[in-house]
Structure formats: C-alpha cells, structure tokens
Amino acid sequence: MGVSAIYAQNSLSGKITDTDNNPLLGVEIYSEQLHKGTVTNEDGSYTLQNIPNGKVAINFTFLGFKSVSKEFTFNNENVSFDLSLEESIFKIDEVIISTPFNKLQSENVVKVERLSARAIQKTGATTLSEGITNIAGVSQVSTGTSIGKPVIRGLSGNRVLVYTQGIRLENQQFGGEHGLGINDAGIEGIEVIKGPASLLYGSDALGGVLYIQPEKFAPENKTKLNFNQRFFSNTLGTNTSIGLKSSVHNWQFLARGTYAQHSDYKTPNYRVTNTRFNERDLKLGIGFHEKNFSSELRYNFNNSRLGLTEGIGEQTKETHLEVPYQDIDNHIISLHNHVFFKNSKLDIDLGYTINNRKEFEEHEEHVEGETEEEHEVHEEGEAALNMRLKTFSYNAKYHLPKFGKFEVLVGTQGLSQTNTNFGEELLIPNATMNDFGLFATTNFEWNENTSLQAGIRYDNRTITTERHEVVHEAEVHVFEAIDKSFNSFTASFGAKTKLFDVISTRLNIASGFRAPNLAELTSNGVHHGTNRFEEGNNNLVNEKNLQFDLSFDYNAEHFELFANGFYNKLNDYIYLSPTGEIEDEAPVFTYLQEDAKLYGGEFGFHLHPHPYDWLHLESSFETVIGKQNNGDYLPLIPANALKNTLRTEFSNDSWLPHGYAMVSLHSFFKQENVSQFETSTPAYNLVNVGLGGDIKVNKYTFTTSLSVNNLFDKKYINHLSRLKSENIFNPGRNIVLGLNITL
The missing domain is CATH 2.60.40.1120 (Carboxypeptidase-like, regulatory domain)
Structure with missing residues (x-):
C-alpha cells in the first residue's frame, strides 16, 4: 500500500x-x-x-x-x-453519515444501525416504514399496510426525527394517522440512531433519528438505466420504478419515477375495506464539482392517496378509493454545498418542503336539489381538511483544521415554518414556527483503540398562532392565539474502546429535548382517526431526557455477539388524559405532563460456522419497558420480540452470483404492560421465507427476489396496530416477487 x-x-x-x-x-x-x-x-x-x-x-x-x-x-x-x-466473513463495515464525523461504523463512538435498500427489498416489505422494522429496536405504529410511523425503543411521533435528502422531513408528523410519506424507491439505505440526537439535529430528535440516504449518482463517466418491478399477492399490488443516471466530467444527473397501487389488504378471514392506496413518486438530482467546491441539488415529489378504513365492509378488490381518504402532496428540495479549504471544510445545507394534506369525508346530508350523482362529485371535489405546511431549513457546519488528535465541528441550524388552513375543518390553527440552534462537538483519538466524543448545543423555538372560531353542530370551538418561546441546552459524551482486540465497548450519555407541537398546544376538536375530543394545553413545557447507552460487540472470525442496553429518563413527558367530560358526542381528553422512564435493550448473535461458509444463523432479542413515575405504563410500547433467521449464501459467478435462501421465525411475546387506554395483546409467531440472487444473461444482470411473509397465514394483531381497538387482524400471507435490472 x-x-x-x-x-x-x-x-x-x-x-x-x-x-x-x-x-x-x-x-x-x-x-x-x-x-x-x-x-x-x-x-x-x-x-x-x-x-x-x-x-x-x-x-x-x-x-x-x-x-x-x-x-x-x-x-x-x-x-x-x-x-x-x-x-x-460477516458484513461490510460502512461509513456512517448521520453522525458528525462520517467514520466507519467500527470507528464510530455512537453505535448506528444501517439497512441497505437491497436488504429492505429482500424482506418483501410493502412500504419503507414496514421495512425498517427488521432493525433490532425499531418498530412501527401502523394503520393497515399504507400508514406507518417509526418507533425507536418505545418512542414515536414527534419524538423521532426523520431526515431525507440530508434535511429534516416536515409533513405534519404529529398525527397518528399521518404516515412516513417516503417511497422506498430511489434510496440507498437507512441509518438509525437509537437515542437522543438533539446535539446534531435539535428538537424532535429526543427519541432518535431515522436518516434516509438518497440513491447515489452513477460512477464516474458511466450511464445507467434501471428498472424495478415488484408484485404483492396480499394487496394485489404492484410497484414499478424506472431510473436513469449519468456522470460526465464535473456533472452528474439522476431521475427516477415510481408508481405503486394496492387494493384492500387481506387477513386470513377477510379484506379490510378501504385500506387501498396508491402512490406517485418522482426524484431528480444534479451534482456539480469544481476545484474547491462540490454541490448537489435534489428534488422529490410524492403524491400519496390513502384510504382510511371504517371497519369491515364490502369485500372487493377495487383500487378506486372510497371516502374517507387522504390526498397528500409532498415537495422536498435540498441543496448541499461543500467548500474545501486547505485543511478545513464548510458544509452548507438548504432545504425547502411543501406538504399539502387533504382529507375527504362523506357528507352526511345532500345539498337541497342535489342529485345522487352531483352529491358524489361534491363529496370528491371538496376537502374537509386542507392544510399546507411550508418549511425552509438551513444547516451550516464548519470542520476546523485538525490539531493533534482532535477533530472539531461547529455549526448553526434552524428552520422557518408556516401552517395555513384552507378547509372548513381545523386540526391545528394557522401558525408560524422558527427554530435556531448553535452547536459544537469534538472527536479525540486517544489511541488506536480508544476514541472520545463530546459536544454541547443551544436551541430556541418560537411558535405563534392565529385565533380561530370554528362552528360545529351549532357549537363554537375557539382556537386561542398563542405566542410561545422554548429554549434548551443539550450535551453528549461518548467513549469507544477495544478490549482484548475482539470486544468493542461503547458508552454514551446524551441529553435531548422536544418542544410541544401545535396539536398538543392548541387542539380543540374531535381528532381524525380517534374517537375522542382533544383539548390542547398551552402551559406545556419542553420534554427533556437523559439516556445512558452501553454496548458490547464481540467479533471473532466465525462468531459475532452483541449486547446493547439503555436507560432513558424523561422529564415532563406529554400524554393524553381523560377529563370525564363529553363534547360533540366524544369523550374529552387533554394533554398533561409527567416524568417517565424507558429501559431495555437488544441482544443477539451471528454464527458463521467453519468450514460451512454458506451458512449463517442470526438471532436477536429486543425488549423495552416504559413507565410514568405515577406507575402507569406508557402507550404504544412494542412487545418483546425474538427473531431467528437461518440464511444460506451461494454463488456461481457464471450465471447466479450473490444467491441466497433464508427462513426466519419472528416470535412476539404477550404484551401486558399497557397504558390505561390499551388492552393486552396475545403472543404470536410468524414464519417468513425468501429466495433470490443475480441471474446473468449475456452481459445483463437480473436481480431477483421471492419473499413469502406470514407463510402459514397466521391470524394476529400487532400491539402497535391502530386497528387493534376494532379487533381487525394484521395482513395474512403475502407473496412478493421482485425483479431489478440495470443496463
């Protein structure tokens, strides 16, 4: 070398x-x-x-x-x-880009989980949100197959921050019926920080970060055309994606279009009416490089039309949406600039997102003189709820010249956001929000085996809203105007060292915070997707937490063992509590605060017995317990799970390189640690199988995959399913066939 x-x-x-x-x-x-x-x-x-x-x-x-x-x-x-x-023998040691210093995972002080796009497709997941549940410690709150929200070690919603194209995703994520809103086509992979990451990302990263990496440009002086097709037996669904990318001298170009369509999902007994959905997605990218400068501009447009089930009704295989349904447009524009100096570097990231959320409902009464046909057009043409959220975000990071064994990064980060209502219904008022943060962090290489990392950050968030009066069934609901400011200091410290050359040990202590969101501060009405009247509380203060993480990784030539434990102390945890009153024929709930704690971890091994190089046995167990200090359990805590996978790998370079076959048993334990608004969930087991590989025909390579999820068509309800209260089962058997070719 x-x-x-x-x-x-x-x-x-x-x-x-x-x-x-x-x-x-x-x-x-x-x-x-x-x-x-x-x-x-x-x-x-x-x-x-x-x-x-x-x-x-x-x-x-x-x-x-x-x-x-x-x-x-x-x-x-x-x-x-x-x-x-x-x-x-085991896996590629990849560079982690969601942490400050972009090091290989083996060198990183913070342990970050990563799942590649190819690994997600191998699982046969219908959506990106479902695919990430294959990472230990990550689950999803789901409403059917179309709507899923990530859960990291028991925390979800506004407590988990999602980054895409290098900027934070803002799409009214406060709502339980609001999905992730990102298509899995045109992404390279996903990184998950399991713990507070407010130091680098600010408010809402209290529970962790989901960092979605966009698809890479083509290799230098290459042009590639890609076609990807998947079929889903359960929803009779298809997902078609076509991408073209080229790299010429200092310029790079990328374009990808995707269309997905699914009918109602099927349980072993019935189809769940109006869980059908369709999605259109367009991704564009331009890269440019010159002597001391590199820039990347990306754009993503996503339109999702998602049915909202009201129970088990007519059994059809239709794809035309019935009311109620959501129609969501999401525009994401990001510009990343890197300015290179002799011994330092400046990164400037700018982002602009427009989220337009419409919800269509069935009208209870005809307009006088209106025919049935006219009534249907009227009901399709006007959105009861119509919100537009615009967000401009910025992030500037300066990598100082190295001095000795120290790397130092300083930066500023913020956003300016407006929410505007156009429909007759209001969930949250017209509002303006501004964030501003300053941070500094350093990495110190003590020696070849030991690294230390520490940092501090200050944030300010201001929220102002307009006063609204909404008339509903002869009653007036008032959204009072508020003008609030929230401030916070956060800090983190981490250490990584190697013991006996085979055990990597990481200890991390980090604080995080989350300012109350608009729904928690201002709600005043019956919330969609719930059967309750929600009242906001404008006296809420920041949620804050302090998390301790300790991890051990044993890496021998044919055996891996990992143990990750955590304890998360939350101050002023925000939760809904009933008042005992009834309004608009629904029970009234208000937002309160109470200290809480979460603890648990992920444990597992990977066995690759010698001399059977083609055989892999992987096993992981994950557990989390969440309780308020008053003794009540926290809601939406995933059940303990044991996941076992037996995988074989085989390769014939002439016609079938990178072949694989696998079978997995996912065992979910009974969940009895439930909040006062939940019921316990029984245990169940799911068996999944998969087969695939690259098929070579002349100079072309076809990447194929066949997955069968829930092989034995098991009837079950996941504890985090929002359809659980109606005793609606999760999907039954799903056969997924995938084909990918790059020319």
Missing part, C-alpha cells in the same frame, strides 16, 4: 487486490463528501477524477471484504493509491 504524487489535475488512481494479490472487479470507491465515485475494472484498476483541493475522505468497499476509509489531501495533483483488501 503506497501513496505518491505527480503534478496534474486532482485525481486518485491505483489498483485494488485481495491479500493473495488477485485483482478485484467491482470494488466501489466513493466519497460521501463529493457524492461521487467509481468502481474497479477487470484488472482491479480505478481512476476517480475531478476531485477538489483540500482534505477528502475516500471509502473503499466490496462485499465479503473489510472496508477501508482514508483521508487524502489534494492540491492540484494526481495521487496514486494501491490497496490490498482483507476478507471479512
């Missing part, structure tokens, strides 16, 4: 081999900072051109080998770098 420099334009070139000096074809050479990369050819050689001056981190990854991340300094020159990769 060596580095030499020859005067020329900035480029990196060399040859990559294995430890026996055999050239490796298809090794990915990629820079997260530049959003660009290339791959090795048949003789293991590569060239990455048009690299800006300054310090740039380059990652070398290849399936079955240990990843390498190396920082190079460029100054109007060519750099030659040859590399010998070591074999790795």
Whole structure:
C-alpha cells in the first residue's frame, strides 16, 4: 500500500487486490463528501477524477471484504493509491453519515444501525416504514399496510426525527394517522440512531433519528438505466420504478419515477375495506464539482392517496378509493454545498418542503336539489381538511483544521415554518414556527483503540398562532392565539474502546429535548382517526431526557455477539388524559405532563460456522419497558420480540452470483404492560421465507427476489396496530416477487 504524487489535475488512481494479490472487479470507491465515485475494472484498476483541493475522505468497499476509509489531501495533483483488501466473513463495515464525523461504523463512538435498500427489498416489505422494522429496536405504529410511523425503543411521533435528502422531513408528523410519506424507491439505505440526537439535529430528535440516504449518482463517466418491478399477492399490488443516471466530467444527473397501487389488504378471514392506496413518486438530482467546491441539488415529489378504513365492509378488490381518504402532496428540495479549504471544510445545507394534506369525508346530508350523482362529485371535489405546511431549513457546519488528535465541528441550524388552513375543518390553527440552534462537538483519538466524543448545543423555538372560531353542530370551538418561546441546552459524551482486540465497548450519555407541537398546544376538536375530543394545553413545557447507552460487540472470525442496553429518563413527558367530560358526542381528553422512564435493550448473535461458509444463523432479542413515575405504563410500547433467521449464501459467478435462501421465525411475546387506554395483546409467531440472487444473461444482470411473509397465514394483531381497538387482524400471507435490472 503506497501513496505518491505527480503534478496534474486532482485525481486518485491505483489498483485494488485481495491479500493473495488477485485483482478485484467491482470494488466501489466513493466519497460521501463529493457524492461521487467509481468502481474497479477487470484488472482491479480505478481512476476517480475531478476531485477538489483540500482534505477528502475516500471509502473503499466490496462485499465479503473489510472496508477501508482514508483521508487524502489534494492540491492540484494526481495521487496514486494501491490497496490490498482483507476478507471479512460477516458484513461490510460502512461509513456512517448521520453522525458528525462520517467514520466507519467500527470507528464510530455512537453505535448506528444501517439497512441497505437491497436488504429492505429482500424482506418483501410493502412500504419503507414496514421495512425498517427488521432493525433490532425499531418498530412501527401502523394503520393497515399504507400508514406507518417509526418507533425507536418505545418512542414515536414527534419524538423521532426523520431526515431525507440530508434535511429534516416536515409533513405534519404529529398525527397518528399521518404516515412516513417516503417511497422506498430511489434510496440507498437507512441509518438509525437509537437515542437522543438533539446535539446534531435539535428538537424532535429526543427519541432518535431515522436518516434516509438518497440513491447515489452513477460512477464516474458511466450511464445507467434501471428498472424495478415488484408484485404483492396480499394487496394485489404492484410497484414499478424506472431510473436513469449519468456522470460526465464535473456533472452528474439522476431521475427516477415510481408508481405503486394496492387494493384492500387481506387477513386470513377477510379484506379490510378501504385500506387501498396508491402512490406517485418522482426524484431528480444534479451534482456539480469544481476545484474547491462540490454541490448537489435534489428534488422529490410524492403524491400519496390513502384510504382510511371504517371497519369491515364490502369485500372487493377495487383500487378506486372510497371516502374517507387522504390526498397528500409532498415537495422536498435540498441543496448541499461543500467548500474545501486547505485543511478545513464548510458544509452548507438548504432545504425547502411543501406538504399539502387533504382529507375527504362523506357528507352526511345532500345539498337541497342535489342529485345522487352531483352529491358524489361534491363529496370528491371538496376537502374537509386542507392544510399546507411550508418549511425552509438551513444547516451550516464548519470542520476546523485538525490539531493533534482532535477533530472539531461547529455549526448553526434552524428552520422557518408556516401552517395555513384552507378547509372548513381545523386540526391545528394557522401558525408560524422558527427554530435556531448553535452547536459544537469534538472527536479525540486517544489511541488506536480508544476514541472520545463530546459536544454541547443551544436551541430556541418560537411558535405563534392565529385565533380561530370554528362552528360545529351549532357549537363554537375557539382556537386561542398563542405566542410561545422554548429554549434548551443539550450535551453528549461518548467513549469507544477495544478490549482484548475482539470486544468493542461503547458508552454514551446524551441529553435531548422536544418542544410541544401545535396539536398538543392548541387542539380543540374531535381528532381524525380517534374517537375522542382533544383539548390542547398551552402551559406545556419542553420534554427533556437523559439516556445512558452501553454496548458490547464481540467479533471473532466465525462468531459475532452483541449486547446493547439503555436507560432513558424523561422529564415532563406529554400524554393524553381523560377529563370525564363529553363534547360533540366524544369523550374529552387533554394533554398533561409527567416524568417517565424507558429501559431495555437488544441482544443477539451471528454464527458463521467453519468450514460451512454458506451458512449463517442470526438471532436477536429486543425488549423495552416504559413507565410514568405515577406507575402507569406508557402507550404504544412494542412487545418483546425474538427473531431467528437461518440464511444460506451461494454463488456461481457464471450465471447466479450473490444467491441466497433464508427462513426466519419472528416470535412476539404477550404484551401486558399497557397504558390505561390499551388492552393486552396475545403472543404470536410468524414464519417468513425468501429466495433470490443475480441471474446473468449475456452481459445483463437480473436481480431477483421471492419473499413469502406470514407463510402459514397466521391470524394476529400487532400491539402497535391502530386497528387493534376494532379487533381487525394484521395482513395474512403475502407473496412478493421482485425483479431489478440495470443496463
């Protein structure tokens, strides 16, 4: 392995081999900072051109080998770098981009879970929200198959922050009936921070962060056309996606269109009426690089039309939505700029999102003189609820020059947001919200095996709303105007060290906060998707928490073992409580605060017995308990789960590389630790199977997958299903066939 420099334009070139000096074809050479990369050819050689001056981190990854991340300094020159990769039995050690210093996971102080887009598709998940539940410690609150909200170690809603295209996703996520709103096509993978991440992300990252990585651009000087098709037997659904991307000199282009359509999902006994949905998604991207500058502009438009079931009705296979249903448009524009100096770097991220949420309901009465046909048009044409949320966000981070073993990052972050109502119904009032935060964090490499990381942050959030009077059934509901300001300091400290060369130990202590959302402060009416009248409480204060994480990872040549434990102390946890009153024929609930705690963890192993290189046995157990200090259990806490997977891998380079077959048993225990508004949920077991691989035909490669989820058509209800109160089962057997080809 060596580095030499020859005067020329900035480029990196060399040859990559294995430890026996055999050239490796298809090794990915990629820079997260530049959003660009290339791959090795048949003789293991590569060239990455048009690299800006300054310090740039380059990652070398290849399936079955240990990843390498190396920082190079460029100054109007060519750099030659040859590399010998070591074999790795278990998995690729990937660069984590959701944490401050973008290190390999093995070097990262905070343990972050990652799931690639290909791994998600192998699970046969219908939606992205369902796919991430395969990460230990992550669940979803679901309403049928179309609406899902991530749950991280028992916390969900506004307590989990979602990032997409490098900016925070704002789409009225306070509502239980509001889904994730992100299509799984055109993404590279998902990273999950399980714990408070307010230091880097501000309010709402109190419970954790879901960081969705966008699809990478094409390798340098390449053009690729991609087609992806999936079929779902349970919902009679299809998902079709076509993408084109090209990289030419300093420019990169990307475009992807996706259409998905599903009918009502089927349980072992019946179809659940009006759980049908359809989705249109468009993703565009442009990248540009010059001497000291790199920029990336991305745009995502998503239209989702989601049926809202009112119980088991007519059994059809229709895809045309019935009322009530949601029609949601989401526009996300992001601009990422990287300015490279000699020994430092400035990142400036700008984002603008427009979320337009409409909900259509059935009119109870005809307009006088209106025919049945006219009534149907009237009911389709006017949204009872129509909210538009506009958010401008910014994030500037300056990576100071390294001094000694210290890396330092300082930054500012904020947003400006407006909510406007156009419909006759109001869930939340017209409002304006502004965030502003300042932070600093440092990473210290004590020695080769030990790293320390610490940081501090200050945030301010202001919320102002308009006064509204809404007449409902001859009663007037008043949304009083508020003008609130919330402030918070947060801090974190972490340490990572290696014991006996095979045990990685991480200890992290972090504080987080969440300002009350508009629904909690201002609600005054019957909330959609619930059978209760909700009253806001404008006296609410910040939720704050302090979480302790301790993890151990044992890595031997043929055996992995992990244990992650946490204790999360929450101050002023916000929850709904009944008042005993009745309004609009619904029980009245108001928002109160109480201290609470959550504790638990994830534990498991991965066995790869020698000499059976094709066999893998993976097992994980996850548990979380959440209680208020008054002794009541917290709501929406997932049941304990034990997940076992037996997987075989086989490969024939001439016609079936990367083949696999697997069978898994997911055992969910009885959940009896329930809040006062919940009932217990019985235990159940689900068996899933999968088969797939790459099929080579001439010079083309077809990636195929066949999944069967809930193989034995088990009748069950997940504890986090919002249809549980109506005793509606979760989906039965679902056969998913996938085909992916890149030209």
